Amino acid sequence: MSIPLKTMRDVFIEKLHGLMRERDDIFFLTADFGSPKLDAMIEEFPDNFINVGISEQNLINVSAGLAIEGWNVYAYAIAPFITMRCYEQIRVNLSLLSLERPMNVTLIGVGAGVSYDVSGPTHHCLEDITLMRLLPGFTVLSPSDYVTAEMLPEYSLREKGLKYLRFDSKPHSPIHNAGDIDFKKGFVELKYGEKILLLATGYMVFVALQLHEQLLQVGIKTGVLDIYELSNPDNENLSGIMEKYPHIISMEEGIIGRGGLDSLLSEIIRLHKLDSLLHPVGIKNEYSFAIGSRNFIHNSYGFGIEHIKELIMSIVRS
């Protein structure tokens, strides 16, 4: 049986489209960014859709205006643009304004990490985990597979507030069963291991699973955990898992040491006084014009699968 490959955006939009048949309080806005499934939504609900054009500042501002009038608003664009081009609009008109004017706005950024590999650094998104975690009131969700993404429309309608969804741009196979996903908890323990836990988000969960399989061949059993809630995961539960491992390798397609997943984990280690050592894997604070496949770019930034394997072997030897 072949496993279907799907993009997060398509399953998300298709699911949301279905929900729009049941309720008339959803607005979907895009900054001229599409999807085949979006075409179908627009055709059926043209009055609940706006393409603001290539103008992310206005995308956020119009979204805020609709949201304070009571609409459930979805704003959709390429990840670096919907976060960094309009960061102050997000700060002022969503994060700050929502203190006084409750709103339900979901920002959908497509192109997590280097998923737009050959498009180069303008289209890579290495800073968004840090930036969006920084804003009060935001829930940051970084799913690893489309099964998780497909559950986000219902979740975002049920749990009002501000959310940033960090979607991979590429089609992938599923990892999870829908029943295992719990956004309040924020993570799923995929593999149990000894000594080393690979604690990954987004696409890096695929890399972690690959590493797990490869290392099993040489008798090393690493744990694998997918964390998709990066703002406020269930710390008690998570620290309970982390404390079983003397070594934790955080894995993110983003800049490390500056407020991303690794910072979230070091904060948990500090707060819960864990003895675990954290080894952050990701992009050191630098940019690159390297052109090539995703693996090639990972390698050029120094966090390809072989680099991570080396790190693991050095921990095992230590």
Next chain:
Amino acid sequence: MGNESFINAITSKAKWVFSETLKIHRSAPETRVASALSCIEIFSTLYYGDLIKYYPHDPLNSDRDRVIISKGHGSICFYPILADLGFFKMDELKNVGQEGSFLGGIPDPIIPGYETINGSLGHGLGVACGIAVSLKRRKKNQNVIVIVGDGELNEGSNWEAINFAAHHKLDNLLLIIDDNKISMLNFSARIINAAPLSEKFAAFGWEISDIDGHDIPALYTAISTCLKSRNKKPKVISAHTVKGRGVPSLENKPLSHIMNIKSEEIDEILRGI
């Protein structure tokens, strides 16, 4: 509009607002008074001219017209109007900028009567576009009125919204430019010359009125015409005003934005009223 006593009533309110604005500045010198003095007639006409619907005891009533004050820093003249209309107690005006007060040097939406965040410039018009779309989508007839300064129009986000409003035929949207010709460091025309502003708005598909922003009958006519019109075009009133109006040490001074008025000058002006 030919009702002289009605216009006189607005004029006398505007004079009172002027005095109260100076008093606020005297007790809270960090307030941007020059910028507030140019838009007194705009706010007074809007709120005392029976032009819009508002609900002082239920400020977010869904039947209200939405007023978005994008040039927030320059709107302390709006505080006395809100107090006078009953949005909050008149006594609160003494507390502007004080610890624990909800009336800051730059207003926030914790103040009843303010819809959005103000102070960071170039935000109001885009948010107003979203509100205007929502009202139209729900077939509501209220208007959305946005007040900006001319210097604020340097912000590119405005022009994204100006494009958007025309494309979406937001004829329930009225932009009032308090065109006081002065930004923070100099005359606007010497920083980024926006002229010809009217022609620019016309080219973007907006309907424009050019008026004297201190002329209450002209403001009344322009605002009332714009708010009634449903011709598939957003409207803009370019209200030509004088920054620091009524205070000789500020009027038309290029640095008036960051200047304070001395207490003695305020006392002298108030005695003269």
